[in-house]
Amino acid sequence: MDVQSIKVACSSCNLRELCLPMGLNPDEMDKLDHVISSRRRIKRGTALFNTGDKFTSLFAVRSGFFKTCVTTADGRDQVTGFQMTGEIIGLDGIVSDHHSCDAIALEDAEVCVMPFDQVEELSREFTTLQHHVHKIMSREIVRDHSVMLLLGSMRAEERLAAFLLNLVQRLHARGFSQSELILRMTREEIGSYLGMKLETVSRTFSKFVEDGIIEVKQRYVRIKSTEGLKQIVNPPASR
Amino acid sequence: MDVQSIKVACSSCNLRELCLPMGLNPDEMDKLDHVISSRRRIKRGTALFNTGDKFTSLFAVRSGFFKTCVTTADGRDQVTGFQMTGEIIGLDGIVSDHHSCDAIALEDAEVCVMPFDQVEELSREFTTLQHHVHKIMSREIVRDHSVMLLLGSMRAEERLAAFLLNLVQRLHARGFSQSELILRMTREEIGSYLGMKLETVSRTFSKFVEDGIIEVKQRYVRIKSTEGLKQIVNPPASR
DNA sequence: CGTAGTTTTGAGAGGCGTCAAGGAGCGTGG
DNA sequence: CCACGCTCCTTGACGCCTCTCAAAACTACG
Numbered sequence: 097m098d099v100q101s102i103k104v105a106c107s108s109c110n111l112r113e114l115c116l117p118m119g120l121n122p123d124e125m126d127k128l129d130h131v132i133s134s135r136r137r138i139k140r141g142t143a144l145f146n147t148g149d150k151f152t153s154l155f156a157v158r159s160g161f162f163k164t165c166v167t168t169a170d171g172r173d174q175v176t177g178f179q180m181t182g183e184i185i186g187l188d189g190i191v192s193d194h195h196s197c198d199a200i201a202l203e204d205a206e207v208c209v210m211p212f213d214q215v216e217e218l219s220r221e222f223t224t225l226q227h228h229v230h231k232i233m234s235r236e237i238v239r240d241h242s243v244m245l246l247l248g249s250m251r252a253e254e255r256l257a258a259f260l261l262n263l264v265q266r267l268h269a270r271g272f273s274q275s276e277l278i279l280r281m282t283r284e285e286i287g288s289y290l291g292m293k294l295e296t297v298s299r300t301f302s303k304f305v306e307d308g309i310i311e312v313k314q315r316y317v318r319i320k321s322t323e324g325l326k327q328i329v330n331p332p333a334s335r
Numbered sequence: 336m337d338v339q340s341i342k343v344a345c346s347s348c349n350l351r352e353l354c355l356p357m358g359l360n361p362d363e364m365d366k367l368d369h370v371i372s373s374r375r376r377i378k379r380g381t382a383l384f385n386t387g388d389k390f391t392s393l394f395a396v397r398s399g400f401f402k403t404c405v406t407t408a409d410g411r412d413q414v415t416g417f418q419m420t421g422e423i424i425g426l427d428g429i430v431s432d433h434h435s436c437d438a439i440a441l442e443d444a445e446v447c448v449m450p451f452d453q454v455e456e457l458s459r460e461f462t463t464l465q466h467h468v469h470k471i472m473s474r475e476i477v478r479d480h481s482v483m484l485l486l487g488s489m490r491a492e493e494r495l496a497a498f499l500l501n502l503v504q505r506l507h508a509r510g511f512s513q514s515e516l517i518l519r520m521t522r523e524e525i526g527s528y529l530g531m532k533l534e535t536v537s538r539t540f541s542k543f544v545e546d547g548i549i550e551v552k553q554r555y556v557r558i559k560s561t562e563g564l565k566q567i568v569n570p571p572a573s574r
Numbered sequence: 575c576g577t578a579g580t581t582t583t584g585a586g587a588g589g590c591g592t593c594a595a596g597g598a599g600c601g602t603g604g
Numbered sequence: 605c606c607a608c609g610c611t612c613c614t615t616g617a618c619g620c621c622t623c624t625c626a627a628a629a630c631t632a633c634g
Contacts, residue, residue: 166480170569174484188480190473197480216466220459227455233472234429240479241405241427241436245413247486248530252590283613291487293591298614314599314613330409491622522581532623537582553581553631 105129106208114182114270115156116210116228124222131214132156137206144185144199144207151189153211157181160205161280164188165288166197175289177239178202178263178281181270184232186212202280247291250329255290256300257328260310264319275322279315344368345447353421353509354395355449355467363461370453371395376445383424383438383446390428392450396420399444400519403427404527405436414528416478417441417502417520420509423471425451441519486530489568494529495539496567499549503558514561518554 106117107125117128135158138144144155147167162179176197179185189195190212219226246255260277268274279286283301284294292300304310309324310317319325345356346364356367374397377383383394386406401418415436418424428434429451458465485494499516507513518525522540523533531539543549548563549556558564 166484168484168569172484172488174480174487176480176483187473188477191470191477196477216462216469220462220465223455223459226459229469230455230472231430233469233476234426236476237472237479238427238430238435240476240483241413241415244415244479244482244486245405245407245411247483248413248527249411282611288487294613295592295615296590299590302614330407521579533581534583534624535622537580538622541582 106132109158111156111158111182115208116154116184116215116225116232118228119224120222120228121224124224127218127222128225131218132208132210134209135206136209137204138201140201140203140205142201144201144205145189145195146198147195149189149195151186151193151195151212153209154184154186154215155199155207155209157183157185158206158208160207161202162199162205163202163281163285163289164197164199173288175281175285177243178289180266184236187233187236202285243289252290252292252296252300253303254329255292256286256297256304257325259286259290260317260319261322261325261329264322275319277317277319279317343372343374343447345371348397350395350397350421354447355393355423355454355464355471357467358463359461359467360463363463366457366461367464370457371447371449373448374445375448376443377440379440379442379444381440383440383444384428384434385437386434388428388434390425390432390434390451392448393423393425393454394438394446394448396422396424397445397447399446400441401438401444402441402520402524402528403436403438412527414520414524416482417528419505423475426472426475441524482528491529491531491535491539492542493568494531495525495536495543496564498525498529499556499558500561500564500568503561514558516556516558518556 106112106115106128107122109115109117112118112125116132117125120128136144136155138160144162157179159181162185163175164177164179164185165173165175167173179199185199185207186195188197215225215229219229246258250258263279264274264277267277281289282294283297287294287297290297301310301312304325305312307324309321309328310319312318345351345354345367346361348354348356351357351364355371356364359367375383375394377399383401396418398420401424402414403416403418403424404412404414406412418438424438424446425434427436454464454468458468485497489497502518503513503516506516520528521533522536526533526536529536540549540551544551546563548560548567549558551557
């Protein structure tokens with residue numbers, strides 16, 4: 097095993113506790129290393145896959161940042177999620193053998209390619225892996241439900257506050273700051289995800305700045321009061 | 336094997352082509368029959384499970400009609416889906432071993448109880464079943480994405496039209512009419528699912544009636560023009 | 575037949591979308 | 605190094621869609 101392939105291995109990847117191999121023992125990890133044999137680089141602005149593409153593999157984000165979005169015949173567009181390192185992309189393709197959304201890199205990125213038939217094969221062998229695959233899919237379902245709650249019953253300020261809190265929490269789990277972040281997406285993409293127009297996103301950012309809750313300079317955001325954001329999402333004296 | 340237990344078996348269930356056993360061969364079906372050994376009756380208005388309940392089993396709707404909904408600390412409530420015969424409830428519970436939503440019967444119902452550890456065990460044995468479980472979870476993810484599209488980018492009329500079309504299509508797949516249906520849920524529950532207030536749901540129904548697209552008498556709805564509904568969802572001359 | 579729950583309809587208010595203009599940041603090329 | 609153009613972001617004015625509040629009609633059920 098040469099240096100290059102060691103570098104690529106799950107067993108030596110610093111994301112392994114966030115990613116697919118979570119909880120596997122060394123023996124299982126070793127087998128998984130043989131399944132995840134390739135990497136793919138995606139340039140900023142280009143697609144990892146598009147709607148209608150044949151589904152063959154899941155992808156684990158190794159570096160970079162993605163959005164997934166569904167598009168209707170009449171050109172409507174909805175961002176369904178933003179994916180950062182360690183997160184899995186492509187679960188939408190399993191049901192019909194074809195992808196039902198686009199996955200676009202928002203910055204230069206690298207993904208680990210996980211051929212799904214081999215993942216299935218290995219998860220018949222290892223209970224741990226099998227259960228973890230189920231958990232990853234279940235997590236996605238639960239996440240989608242909370243987005244439905246956001247879209248269905250929150251107002252603009254609540255949506256944006258919830259969005260920022262979620263983003264910073266995920267970044268913090270990856271070793272980044274709890275109070276500072278760089279947005280990788282445009283106001284329009286945030287708006288699409290949150291079901292609001294880009295102007296409203298911008299206005300709401302400005303409102304938060306006026307209220308002294310955050311600082312914003314373009315894509316850079318500093319959260320001055322996490323409590324303030326939480327109170328917007330979950331007003332202490334509501335109904 | 337007595338008559339009672341034959342009646343309960345997947346292999347003799349008229350829903351098997353819609354439900355978990357889809358595509359299994361007789362041998363596999365036989366094994367599955369042993370996993371799905373129990374049924375549960377749920378009275379109208381009561382819960383199959385609640386948020387926080389320990390997750391042990393998936394449930395297949397045998398008869399009746401359910402809603403699932405998530406609730407926030409401050410009493411906000413979002414219906415995340417409506418489930419009819421042959422559909423699977425409980426996937427949300429896998430990730431944390433506890434359910435993250437309530438499942439409420441909207442009419443007297445019966446479900447098949449599928450202990451999840453046994454489903455996992457059997458799907459390590461049968462590739463067909465394994466793949467089908469993955470498909471069911473993937474289908475739920477894709478469905479959720481389309482609801483996000485609806486909530487994020489459609490107006491009230493479009494949402495309700497899309498909702499009616501989806502409902503009648505699923506009923507038709509179960510042998511019911513393509514043009515008539517009985518709503519099992521209140522205007523408020525429809526509103527919660529579609530991200531609108533019950534008054535807006537009611538007004539939008541009235542608008543459709545005025546336009547001659549549907550007839551409504553309480554929970555009974557007759558679709559006079561499926562084309563009309565489709566044009567509302569996907570306006571032929573938009574943008 | 576009374577009561578509670580559900581639905582319909584109206585009137586008014588407000589949040590967010592739409593349209594529009596200007597500004598800031600950044601890469602490219604002269 | 606600066607000018608230029610492009611994309612992205614901000615802000616204002618206005619209008620409309622949907623929410624809110626309210627009352628009445630209808631249905632179901634005891």
